[in-house]
Amino acid sequence: MPGHVIATYVIETSLPLDQAAETLAGEQSTGTFVRVERESDQVRARFAAQVESLEEIALTGGSALPGTVGEPAQRRRAVLRLRFPLDNFGPSIPNLQAAVAGNLFELKELAAVKLVDLDLPIDFAHRYGGPRFGIAGTRQLMGAQTGAMIGTIVKPSIGLSPAELADVVGELAAAGVDFIKDDELQGNGPSAPLAERVAAVMPVLRSHAERAGRMPMYAFNITDDIDLLERNHDLVVDAGGTCVMVCINMVGLAGLAHVRRFARVPIHGHRAMFGSISRSPQLGFSFRAWQKLARLCGADHLHTNGISNKFYESDDEVLAAIAAVRTPLADTKPTVPVLSSGQWAGLAHATYAAVGTSDLLVLAGGGIHGHPDGAAAGVESMRAAWSSAEAGGSVREALASSSALRRAVEAFGPARE
Amino acid sequence: MPGHVIATYVIETSLPLDQAAETLAGEQSTGTFVRVERESDQVRARFAAQVESLEEIALTGGSALPGTVGEPAQRRRAVLRLRFPLDNFGPSIPNLQAAVAGNLFELKELAAVKLVDLDLPIDFAHRYGGPRFGIAGTRQLMGAQTGAMIGTIVKPSIGLSPAELADVVGELAAAGVDFIKDDELQGNGPSAPLAERVAAVMPVLRSHAERAGRMPMYAFNITDDIDLLERNHDLVVDAGGTCVMVCINMVGLAGLAHVRRFARVPIHGHRAMFGSISRSPQLGFSFRAWQKLARLCGADHLHTNGISNKFYESDDEVLAAIAAVRTPLADTKPTVPVLSSGQWAGLAHATYAAVGTSDLLVLAGGGIHGHPDGAAAGVESMRAAWSSAEAGGSVREALASSSALRRAVEAFGPARE
Numbered sequence: 001m002p003g004h005v006i007a008t009y010v011i012e013t014s015l016p017l018d019q020a021a022e023t024l025a026g027e028q029s030t031g032t033f034v035r036v037e038r039e040s041d042q043v044r045a046r047f048a049a050q051v052e053s054l055e056e057i058a059l060t061g062g063s064a065l066p067g068t069v070g071e072p073a074q075r076r077r078a079v080l081r082l083r084f085p086l087d088n089f090g091p092s093i094p095n096l097q098a099a100v101a102g103n104l105f106e107l108k109e110l111a112a113v114k115l116v117d118l119d120l121p122i123d124f125a126h127r128y129g130g131p132r133f134g135i136a137g138t139r140q141l142m143g144a145q146t147g148a149m150i151g152t153i154v155k156p157s158i159g160l161s162p163a164e165l166a167d168v169v170g171e172l173a174a175a176g177v178d179f180i181k182d183d184e185l186q187g188n189g190p191s192a193p194l195a196e197r198v199a200a201v202m203p204v205l206r207s208h209a210e211r212a213g214r215m216p217m218y219a220f221n222i223t224d225d226i227d228l229l230e231r232n233h234d235l236v237v238d239a240g241g242t243c244v245m246v247c248i249n250m251v252g253l254a255g256l257a258h259v260r261r262f263a264r265v266p267i268h269g270h271r272a273m274f275g276s277i278s279r280s281p282q283l284g285f286s287f288r289a290w291q292k293l294a295r296l297c298g299a300d301h302l303h304t305n306g307i308s309n310k311f312y313e314s315d316d317e318v319l320a321a322i323a324a325v326r327t328p329l330a331d332t333k334p335t336v337p338v339l340s341s342g343q344w345a346g347l348a349h350a351t352y353a354a355v356g357t358s359d360l361l362v363l364a365g366g367g368i369h370g371h372p373d374g375a376a377a378g379v380e381s382m383r384a385a386w387s388s389a390e391a392g393g394s395v396r397e398a399l400a401s402s403s404a405l406r407r408a409v410e411a412f413g414p415a416r417e
Numbered sequence: 418m419p420g421h422v423i424a425t426y427v428i429e430t431s432l433p434l435d436q437a438a439e440t441l442a443g444e445q446s447t448g449t450f451v452r453v454e455r456e457s458d459q460v461r462a463r464f465a466a467q468v469e470s471l472e473e474i475a476l477t478g479g480s481a482l483p484g485t486v487g488e489p490a491q492r493r494r495a496v497l498r499l500r501f502p503l504d505n506f507g508p509s510i511p512n513l514q515a516a517v518a519g520n521l522f523e524l525k526e527l528a529a530v531k532l533v534d535l536d537l538p539i540d541f542a543h544r545y546g547g548p549r550f551g552i553a554g555t556r557q558l559m560g561a562q563t564g565a566m567i568g569t570i571v572k573p574s575i576g577l578s579p580a581e582l583a584d585v586v587g588e589l590a591a592a593g594v595d596f597i598k599d600d601e602l603q604g605n606g607p608s609a610p611l612a613e614r615v616a617a618v619m620p621v622l623r624s625h626a627e628r629a630g631r632m633p634m635y636a637f638n639i640t641d642d643i644d645l646l647e648r649n650h651d652l653v654v655d656a657g658g659t660c661v662m663v664c665i666n667m668v669g670l671a672g673l674a675h676v677r678r679f680a681r682v683p684i685h686g687h688r689a690m691f692g693s694i695s696r697s698p699q700l701g702f703s704f705r706a707w708q709k710l711a712r713l714c715g716a717d718h719l720h721t722n723g724i725s726n727k728f729y730e731s732d733d734e735v736l737a738a739i740a741a742v743r744t745p746l747a748d749t750k751p752t753v754p755v756l757s758s759g760q761w762a763g764l765a766h767a768t769y770a771a772v773g774t775s776d777l778l779v780l781a782g783g784g785i786h787g788h789p790d791g792a793a794a795g796v797e798s799m800r801a802a803w804s805s806a807e808a809g810g811s812v813r814e815a816l817a818s819s820s821a822l823r824r825a826v827e828a829f830g831p832a833r834e
Contacts, residue, residue, distance in 0.1 A: 001607040029575060029602065036572045036786035038585070043576035047608070063480040065696050067729025087608045088575050094640050094667035095604030098689050102601055102664070105692030106728035106758075156447045158505050159460035168455070184519055185446065187512030190418040191464070191504045223511050226643060226675035247519070250511035252669020258643035272515050275522030279482050280697040311523035312484025341520075369454060 003086040003121035007100040012077045012112035014070025021080050023109045025049040028099050052081040062282045064111035075111055091123035094254050112282035118289045122330050124296055128257055130332025131300040133266040135359050138336055141242045143214030144178045148358045148386045151179030153365035158185050162200035169201050173208040173216050175376035182221035184247050184272045194232055202239040219245040219268035226255055230262050237264050249273035253297050260298025269299030288324045295335045306339035308347055319354050336361050343367050345408045346415030348385035349395050358390055372411045380404035420503040420538035424517040429494045429529035431487025438497050440526045442466040445516050469498040479699045481528035492528055508540035511671050529699035535706045539747050545674055545713040547749025550683040552776050555753055558659045560631030561595045565775045565803045568596030570782035575602050579617035586618050590625040590633050592793035599638035601664050601689045611649055619656040636662040636685035643672055647679050654681050666690035670714050677715025686716030705741045712752045723756035725764055736771050753778050760784050762825045763832030765802035766812050775807055789828045797821035
């Protein structure tokens with residue numbers, strides 16, 4: 001099979017840079033700590049990972065990973081691009097990961113090693129297929145052809161009975177929200193099993209749809225053991241549900257690709273636990289690399305975080321994540337970036353100014369449920385702010401024309417310009 | 418459902434410790450960044466995660482995770498134990514992870530957050546079942562009732578044709594090895610598809626078994642998309658294979674549990690990519706916590722690394738990992754610790770002295786294939802060293818009685834006492 005994968009890393013090492021690069025390339029392809037009998041030149045020529053480029057960059061001051069060998073004073077940082085023959089693993093994402101993101105994180109030669117990008121041949125898109133629905137399919141199902149898609153997370157995250165959940169959903173639907181999702185903490189626990197949530201929520205949504213002519217999309221969290229995913233999905237879809245949520249890292253990228261095979265509705269891809277592989281600046285995966293795999297595996301929606309969020313990422317990082325998800329990936333359908341975490345109406349103008357598109361799913365949890373006049377007013381504040389921003393209005397104008405937005409600002413602080 | 422999970426973290430924060438602990442507990446159960454309408458005291462009492470204990474410990478000098486809030490000079494470190502009601506997620510490992518290891522890694526209140534242990538109620542063991550074969554089942558299948566189980570990884574990791582692989586396996590079997598495995602880089606690529614490897618290797622192993630009365634266990638790497646795992650497993654077992662290898666992190670813990678449901682042979686659990694969630698001292702998972710989940714999900718064998726390895730871990734860390742895997746876990750069968758990475762005969766005495774058991778699978782890749790007299794001599798050196806150590810002999814005595822060991826020492830350096 002012709003073709004190759006380019007994996008881009010940021011590395012640090014106290015060894016000569018080219019030696020560290022060769023160690024990494026060897027360990028991840030034909031080599032081990034000694035040259036062995038059958039590691040012939042022919043084998044190396046055909047199967048070894050090759051250093052495509054190695055460019056020194058400035059150190060950033062981060063601590064070396066533990067166990068690093070060499071003189072700390074010799075430490076240097078570089079961008080390394082390695083070329084892996086596709087023949088080594090084929091277009092299999094699990095086996096690709098063993099090559100580009102396996103044991104290498106444990107190499108003592110490396111004081112930092114972060115996979116920051118992946119260039120994949122088209123074979124991966126053909127095998128995995130990417131999103132089945134994407135932006136257009138999502139908009140059609142939720143009946144929201146234009147404007148930012150305004151959504152919310154059920155709060156409190158857990159603890160509502162199915163009957164209470166149905167009440168909340170009824171309120172939100174009446175307030176005109178486009179999208180509602182289970183919290184990632186609400187899986188299939190004994191206190192509110194998925195089947196009971198579906199049974200409680202779907203009649204409310206269907207009866208709303210009969211009156212209003214459109215039904216908000218509800219992303220039921222179907223995350224669970226692999227052998228329960230299809231049953232959970234069917235339970236939602238057979239009841240008329242139009243979206244399933246999967247915590248990608250809890251079922252693995254492989255689990256996501258599995259769901260994609262039978263999914264009849266968009267897959268809402270939650271990134272919980274992503275921080276464990278990404279927050280260290282010295283280790284793991286950048287969002288840019290990881291999101292390509294998640295999109296190939298079928299995420300119709302993918303969490304990118306939002307500006308002024310409650311987590312650690314800066315606005316620049318968030319905007320880069322949104323841009324990454326919006327960048328075309330082979331011939332796959334575009335995935336919807338999902339802005340979440342500490343979002344509220346006062347962030348609409350700044351977000352729209354920075355992103356320049358309405359093809360976003362903007363989720364406010366506390367920003368809607370915590371609105372001083374209740375969830376319906378919370379939805380109203382979001383809609384008013386986003387409509388204003390999209391129409392080129394200013395924050396001041398939006399505040400003047402929406403009391404729900406003024407009340408949101410009283411509760412959550414000044415709106416960002 | 419009664420019962421609870423205790424998750425133990427090491428955290429750092431520049432906020433008051435109890436405030437950071439409450440933020441973590443709230444974010445991972447009923448709370449969000451504002452108190453919302455239905456987060457009643459009753460909901461909190463039943464569903465909120467509770468701080469079980471919080472004990473300050475000394476800072477270690479690691480860099481704060483990026484995006485951390487608060488005054489750096491105020492930073493403190495603590496061991497935090499949180500109690501989560503089982504009712505929130507039930508005994509579902511994917512949904513457990515959303516609670517104990519989800520968004521929390523991204524909290525800006527935390528300058529470090531590492532999940533270092535998990536105490537799980539028996540419900541998890543009953544749902545997942547743990548290893549089907551464990552130590553006893555593995556020993557029986559490989560015909561190695563006593564002594565350390567001596568194994569090797571096919572080297573070069575990739576690049577051998579199926580016919581060349583069959584030659585290597587024939588040599589290793591003749592040399593009396595107990596166990597052979599595919600490298601984690603050898604998945605199901607076009608250059609050596611699993612089906613061709615199985616077809617080439619199994620006749621060699623079977624014909625060896627007819628002569629010798631026992632067959633080495635060969636762990637074929639079946640890692641691939643979820644929907645291929647059962648087919649790959651069946652391909653191995655139907656051909657008479659006695660082990661399958663799964664790269665746990667490439668298919669997810671959920672993928673491992675999926676394989677366990679249909680596995681008719683032991684599952685060799687490889688930990689490639691584990692470094693990405695563990696090598697940072699400030700972030701992610703300790704091996705102690707992670708290995709419990711891998712064992713529950715059915716890993717009959719689990720990689721722990723070995724002493725004097727080629728990766729970053731110190732001997733103390735490796736020995737703690739081996740001890741962790743050997744610690745009983747509910748009523749599950751014991752998993753075989755797999756010592757790998759840079760292992761060779763000269764480490765036998767030091768390993769046995771430190772570990773005090775032969776219920777280990779010791780893998781030497783380069784240490785066997787890179788032996789100056791070839792792989793058969795490599796196996797002989799391993800067997801001689803381990804037999805000596807287990808019989809209470811010294812390194813000096815072992816060297817005196819084994820020329821294969823002496824030759825290994827010439828190639829790989831002095832043996833460790």
